[in-house]
Amino acid sequence: MTARRKILLVTTDQQRYDTIGCNGGALARTPVVDGLAATGIRYERAHPQSVVCMPSRATILTGQHPATHGVWMNGVPLPADAPSAAEVLRQAGYRTALVGKAHFEPYLDPFLRFEENALARTGTTPAGGAHHGFEHLELATHGPVGPLHYARWLAEHHPEAVGGFYRVLDGSMQVNAEGGGDTGAPQVAVNPIERGWYHTDWVADRTIAWLDSLDAGDDWFCWMSFPDPHHPWDPPQSEVGRVDWRDVPLPAGYPVTAAERERIIDAKPRHWRLWYDGALVSNYEAPAAWVPATLTADQVREVNARNAVECELIDEALGRVLARVAARGWADDVDVLFTTDHGELQGDFGLLFKGPYHVDALMRLPLVWRPARSAGPPPAVVRRPVGLVDLAPTLCAIAGLEPPPWMQGRPLPADDADGAERGFERVLTDWDSELFGVDVHLRTITRDGWVCTAYLPGSVHDGTEGELYDLADDPLQQANLWDDPARRALRDDLLADLWDHRPPQRVPRPRVEAPV
């Protein structure tokens, strides 16, 4: 039997489109991903179907929109009966592994009810042989606390390093607002850990170990999932000098004066200004005690510098894994996909972190697909909109399998002509959050160079608000055209298309079972 193409899916967490060199990023040096893009396909308009971790990761795995797979906000576990691309591959004979951050199930789990949290006590092989299609899981998150494999490994082998990480939660179990570094920026800290013990290198090390456990003739699918550059921004201190924050230019999306920031935000739906002023936090992962209006230009610089360091470490870790793949003799037979689950505001509009804000900072993602050299199409740049919902069917197509009918995406286009022929016209993104009396609901369509967001009625919005941006003339989404009479027909057309393409809703809707 002829060996099939192997698959390495590489994801990061909360990484902006403009943080890698091939997308125009100038801060972090990312030669490995840039090299993949140069010989593969680079997507310029890849969007998530949710801008928070759990729903977005569930979409990557299932090929379904959040409404359908049921993980409609963080804290909702992926239902046990949810379909999985990894399971499709496993059933087809692929060896399957997930190394790093999974987050299909909540982390705050003192009862240890979820398989992801319980697994490290017994090893790396789930009961029943697989969990969501993965026969091997070695899991990590953003720090050294908790029941996952990385935390246990660090506590066992390098306990002296545990205390050097930023404390993600404060004494009230809220995401910590404490500042650090040189500027007092929130979630920035000095971490004295040795580089080789940090979770980025650990993920690469464990991936290599799993690859080394395979036979040369095995077909395999590995999801290598780095927890960075998601906050906290506490990379190994030995590496921080790579990017001096004092030399970092302010991002184009950061309006320098408070008056300008507030003028832009005030033209958006009201929850933007409410968060900016510290009056409303609608996402648990944004530090509740932090007031965005206090963010300084130097803090934006330092956050961007730390983020760039973390992106460089990821790129180097990926390079090590690819070198090992080549050493195993698989170089020509491996498809590599590189992307992330969602973006990061990182100073845009004077904000950090993420939330119900459907702008490029959170929605425009890095996505590179370097098909196996033995079978791949020529290098290309795709400008048509694609979604993370298209990854699962792409994995199937790489393996020579017909995507199952429950997948709502389609295999990624190889170029724009392919995208046009197969109707890649729009991409949809949802936000839903309901927490302690505050509910916010966004429905977004990106099509024809426009991004249009409708706000459903909730505790903050009455259902009439929205956002409309011209991505060509307003790439920073600073001019909201929702109420522009001259754009009313366009807005109505986009909304009609949005409602026409709503994915089916899972019934009953799963419950929120934890904060995150």
Add this chain to the structure above:
Amino acid sequence: MTATAVRGTVRVEARVARPADEVWALVGDPARQHEWFPGITACTVEGDARTVTTGAGLTLPERLLTVDRLQRRLQYRITAPMFREHLGTIDVHDLGDGTSLVVYATDAEPAIMALVIGGAAGNALDHLRAQLEGAP
């Protein structure tokens, strides 16, 4: 009104196709919570003090406040330091047709702890229903 309110409330419920007295016989016994609440591995009761052990090995000291057979109400307070305040209330309502409604309310400060406990309670009620109804 913000997501950072000091006190949080999470209320979950399940309709169980069994008589209220039968449901109460299980959930109204504070020493038997580990029999129907996934993630609680042990319960010990001494007087009005209950100690619950979780799957992660966490030991939660609790004080039993109400065990009312007539109202079918059980209330308890987690007294662990991570809670500034906590009140758990489990009510079993007789729906008059041989079925019952179980309501599990969790009030806590910090607010987020209401979701940590209450989220697990929702799963527990699903488990309770399956257990009592004999569903797979």
